[in-house]
């Protein structure tokens with residue numbers, strides 16, 4: 442506490458806060474109009490194939506999907522074209538499908554190097570073809586990426602009408618084959634596909650450069666190194682504490698980023714700091730690593746040291762057991778108080794094992810406002826018959842003598858499944874008897890979403906820090922400490938009471954403020 446009070450002698454005064462506030466608004470306007478700005482990365486191969494379509498089409502985001510399947514489809518393949526539009530969302534590429542009870546192959550010409558391959562599925566009953574009967578294998582190059590795959594079971598499990606699976610492979614030849622093979626052991630089986638994307642990625646984004654020695658393998662002695670003959674499946678790509686980011690807003694690779702609300706463990710406090718005035722400085726990692734908005738939002742624990750030391754801020758992600766997973770954690774310290782080594786030091790647990798004893802983002806990045814990421818591998822073993830398990834990522838403050846603030850931060854997460862002897866395929870989700878016709882019931886909205894939405898709407902796209910500071914100064918005008926009084930603890934308490942991850946406003950909000958005031962009083 443004494444450290445805390447000493448730190449904040451040079452806070453922005455009222456005028457500079459207001460200037461920042463205005464600047465934020467102006468900046469926001471600039472962002473809104475700058476969507477067509479050049480992307481940090483331009484993929485050399487960028488194929489988007491709308492399978493079964495006879496015309497070239499453009500999706501709602503303006504991306505064009507080409508039609509001519511015969512360039513890519515092997516001559517011997519006998520396929521039918523079927524169309525059924527999804528009831529909502531973008532109809533491209535989900536309206537038409539190529540479908541066959543026997544195997545068929547697409548053959549693409551690509552430049553050698555690492556690629557994203559996205560397979561888009563809309564499991565619908567196509568006339569004689571019952572959606573429940575499609576069970577098939579998919580092989581990309583020499584890898585088995587899906588096996589006895591039921592797109593219908595997966596869509597039902599996700600509670601989605603359409604979805605895509607994203608794989609990463611390192612193409613070392615100019616020919617890339619994608620083979621669809623119906624499972625001969627299942628009655629009336631067939632295979633289908635609605636859309637295929639092949640997009641190049643930068644050389645050392647996920648696949649390491651030749652001199653790279655690998656990264657930490659949690660609970661193992663030796664580091665893990667991804668090999669070029671391994672395939673990856675991207676399972677989760679999450680903008681922690683922020684909103685979802687669509688493929689066209691990515692850095693040029695058409696990745697999509699989701700919100701973290703459904704993964705963060707309920708009932709534990711957290712705050713969602715935002716800093717939209719920061720222009721992250723990509724001096725450590727390349728600017729295509731993740732879109733800028735990932736580094737402008739985060740989730741932290743809050744400022745109550747006692748509370749923070751008694752829990753772990755945790756996210757849980759369902760994965761197939763029996764595979765090794767590649768976890769990338771994105772960080773950027775954008776809160777203006779966190780500028781020096783030791784300001785915010787925390788522990789990172791992956792699958793309940795310590796992956797990092799003292800994560801210090803400022804030390805990794807060399808300063809405030811500089812994005813970094815850290816990679817880890819973790820083996821998720823199979824216990825008994827459990828086909829699925831949760832992979833957890835948890836943060837906890839370092840011991841108090843090691844950190845100025847007992848807090849933790851995370852900005853983004855990516856989780857990939859790593860192929861094992863050329864295989865990435867896992868089991869289908871457990872069959873849940875579903876009544877037909879199927880009714881889509883929107884998942885119940887937990888209050889935290891509402892709270893967060895309200896927060897984001899009210900505060901809008903401007904920095905909560907700046908706004909709350911400004912409000913605090915303008916409304917409360919603390920008398921005892923003069924102008925330079927917007928201390929982190931005060932405004933974060935406001936964050937803290939309203940943004941508790943459980944959606945409950947703390948009953949002790951009054952006490953928080955009171956305690957904070959007394960901290961402030963100690964300062965004088």
Ligand SMILES: *[C@@H]1O[C@H](CO)[C@@H](O)[C@H](O)[C@H]1NC(C)=O
Pocket residue numbers: 479480481728729
């Ligand atoms: C990304 O970084 C590269 C290399 O540093 C630079 O040439 C390029 O202009 C940057 N692009 C954007 C959109 O910031």
Ligand SMILES: *[C@@H]1O[C@H](CO)[C@@H](O)[C@H](O)[C@H]1NC(C)=O
Pocket residue numbers: 495496497507508509
């Ligand atoms: C669709 O687009 C591709 C690639 O741009 C082009 O080669 C092809 O001729 C187009 N096909 C039609 C039917 O316009």
Ligand SMILES: *[C@@H]1O[C@H](CO)[C@@H](O)[C@H](O)[C@H]1NC(C)=O
Pocket residue numbers: 566571572573574877
């Ligand atoms: C599709 O198959 C499922 C399960 O085999 C069956 O319950 C359903 O009635 C079938 N639907 C149609 C339209 O035939």
Ligand SMILES: *[C@@H]1O[C@H](CO)[C@@H](O)[C@H](O)[C@H]1NC(C)=O
Pocket residue numbers: 703704757758759831
């Ligand atoms: C696994 O994580 C999900 C959220 O991703 C959660 O809903 C579920 O309760 C967790 N299951 C277990 C057994 O912890």
Ligand SMILES: *[C@@H]1O[C@H](CO)[C@@H](O)[C@H](O)[C@H]1NC(C)=O
Pocket residue numbers: 576589591624626627868869870872
């Ligand atoms: C394919 O998956 C279904 C659904 O999970 C399962 O019931 C069936 O036994 C599997 N068939 C084979 C041949 O693996």
Ligand SMILES: *[C@@H]1O[C@H](CO)[C@@H](O)[C@H](O)[C@H]1NC(C)=O
Pocket residue numbers: 745746747748949952953956957
């Ligand atoms: C931190 O939380 C504890 C438990 O809720 C509470 O007793 C204490 O007053 C809080 N401290 C501060 C500084 O807000």
